[in-house]
Amino acid sequence: MFKTVRYEIASSRLPEEFDGFRIVHLSDLHGKRYGKRNEILIEAIDRENPDLIAMTGDMADTSRGAVSRLLELCRNLRRRYPVYAVMGNHEQALKWPVQSGLRKRLEKMGVVLLDNTCRQLRWGQGCINLYGLATPMVYYKELLGEYERGAHFSVNDAKKLLGEMDSAHFAVLLAHNPLYYPSYRDWGADLTLSGHIHGGIIRIPGKGGLLSPDLTFFPKYDGGLFAEKGKYLVVSRGLGNHFLLRIRNPEELVVVTLRRQVTGPSENPGCFCG
Numbered sequence: 431m432f433k434t435v436r437y438e439i440a441s442s443r444l445p446e447e448f449d450g451f452r453i454v455h456l457s458d459l460h461g462k463r464y465g466k467r468n469e470i471l472i473e474a475i476d477r478e479n480p481d482l483i484a485m486t487g488d489m490a491d492t493s494r495g496a497v498s499r500l501l502e503l504c505r506n507l508r509r510r511y512p513v514y515a516v517m518g519n520h521e522q523a524l525k526w527p528v529q530s531g532l533r534k535r536l537e538k539m540g541v542v543l544l545d546n547t548c549r550q551l552r553w554g555q556g557c558i559n560l561y562g563l564a565t566p567m568v569y570y571k572e573l574l575g576e577y578e579r580g581a582h583f584s585v586n587d588a589k590k591l592l593g594e595m596d597s598a599h600f601a602v603l604l605a606h607n608p609l610y611y612p613s614y615r616d617w618g619a620d621l622t623l624s625g626h627i628h629g630g631i632i633r634i635p636g637k638g639g640l641l642s643p644d645l646t647f648f649p650k651y652d653g654g655l656f657a658e659k660g661k662y663l664v665v666s667r668g669l670g671n672h673f674l675l676r677i678r679n680p681e682e683l684v685v686v687t688l689r690r691q692v693t694g695p696s697e698n699p700g701c702f703c704g
């Protein structure tokens with residue numbers, strides 16, 4: 431079973447109309463099912479009463495039935511919620527006809543795939559921007575040499591893919607891989623939602639996650655909420671499993687509530703985990 435983890439993010443840049451806006455953040459399901467038709471997961475999402483569902487990749491992979499299970503889940507969610515998504519490295523690794531079919535069917539059911547694009551969300555007179563990053567596979571470091579070694583995703587790379595950040599509006603960025611968070615932050619994302627790291631696979635008390643998918647020990651952005659330079663990163667520890675192994679590291683459903691900060695700036699204003 432998964433646990434539900436809730437965060438509140440406070441920013442003076444958030445329009446007051448979005449105060450209390452709730453995002454359910456799904457990541458790294460890897461085709462897992464909670465109940466025969468994912469009804470346990472769907473009921474847990476319904477209890478959170480979200481305004482929007484954000485998927486940050488690796489919801490499906492090459493395992494048998496994973497793509498159809500994701501499509502069934504999205505079909506159910508779309509009946510009630512707007513759903514925005516980016517692809518992770520495991521969806522990008524699907525054979526092209528499968529990946530292309532997945533994309534077409536998601537889009538047909540109304541899931542918005544944010545492939546280096548931006549959608550404006552309006553709530554009354556208020557407006558925020560939702561961006562999604564689709565990075566080439568070379569930016570997923572991999573020790574076995576499948577992908578390019580030494581790749582680094584810079585702020586300029588973010589500008590090339592996403593364009594200049596529209597600083598007039600609060601920006602939420604969906605980016606599967608949190609490894610390059612400093613570049614997303616310096617590009618201007620007020621809140622980044624990521625996954626990919628699976629909480630570091632094995633949680634060591636007092637030290638955090640042991641290992642990232644690229645086999646880096648104790649990755650910095652292993653899971654949870656990070657506040658840097660007045661901006662935020664939430665890394666989901668994921669809803670599923672790729673390595674068949676999680677120790678002291680339960681799967682999690684993440685819920686992020688946006689709050690308008692009305693007091694003066696501080697280094698880590700108004701956020702808590704619960």
Ligand SMILES: [Fe+2]
Pocket residue numbers: 487488518519520606625626627643
């Ligand atoms: Fe991933």
